[in-house]
Amino acid sequence: MNRRRVAVLISGRGSNMGALIEAARDPSYPAEIALVLSNKAEVGGLATAKSAGIATAFVDHKMFAGREEFERSMERLLEIHRIEFVCLAGFMRILSPWFIRQWQDRMVNIHPSLLPSYRGLDTHARALADGVKIHGCTVHFVVPELDAGPIIAQAAVRVHDDDSEATLAARVLAEEHRIYPEALALLAADRLSIRGNRVVTLPARPGVS
Ligand code: GAR
DSSP: OOOEEEEEEESSOOHHHHHHHHHHTSTTSSEEEEEEEESSTTOHHHHHHHHTTOOEEEOOGGGSSSHHHHHHHHHHHHHHTTOOEEEESSOOSOOOHHHHHHTTTTEEEEESSOTTSSOSSOHHHHHHHHTOSEEEEEEEEOOSSTTOSOEEEEEEEEOOTTOOHHHHHHHHHHHHHHHHHHHHHHHHTTOEEEETTEEEEOOOOTTOO
16 A cells, blocks of 8 residues: 655644554554654654654754745755655644645644634633533644634534543543544545535545555
8 A cells, every 4th residue: 555655743742643653553544654843842742753763853943034944944854755745733833825835735733622613722721711511623624824724523522510721621632632543544545525615525445445
């Protein structure tokens, strides 16, 4: 099977990255994690990736004159590693329309809310403050508008009466770790069709997972 080469972009502990690496250990998984790229040095995610034997790169956004120079440097690395798909996994830099266009329909993100609710930061605290009873996470294609883009997968969790931000975040994170590998598998197997704002899952082809 021709496994598709994926880069995971991180800025921190990389637990979603870890879930993707774990899923890709299965030889029948249609993607391999070929590169983990961080814009922060010495984050937990880089150590996890290295110990899993995955190529890692650190591109310090502070070293560049502007967003575009930083992104061109990332782009070069993605080319060198022959990357076909990009997964953002807690990557906390805003990407320019130029970079997003380079990866149009080939770059996905995980966000800790049921989009389009709670775009941006502090999603769990805001959900608790609003008193919502259902919260969750979303995997979506990346478009220039922040935390928007066609939705591939979502998972909902119940908000408990005694939830704190930490307990709610933990319950959502467990679902993130479940749906992100599932969504990447569909993407890498060419089983996602974008129709306007909707993503339709195509049936598996016989003999292809
Ligand atoms: C995850 O909860 C992810 O959904 C969130 O950051 C966390 C990263 O954790 N992403 C965003 O908020 C993006 N807007 P991880 O490094 O352990 O995967």
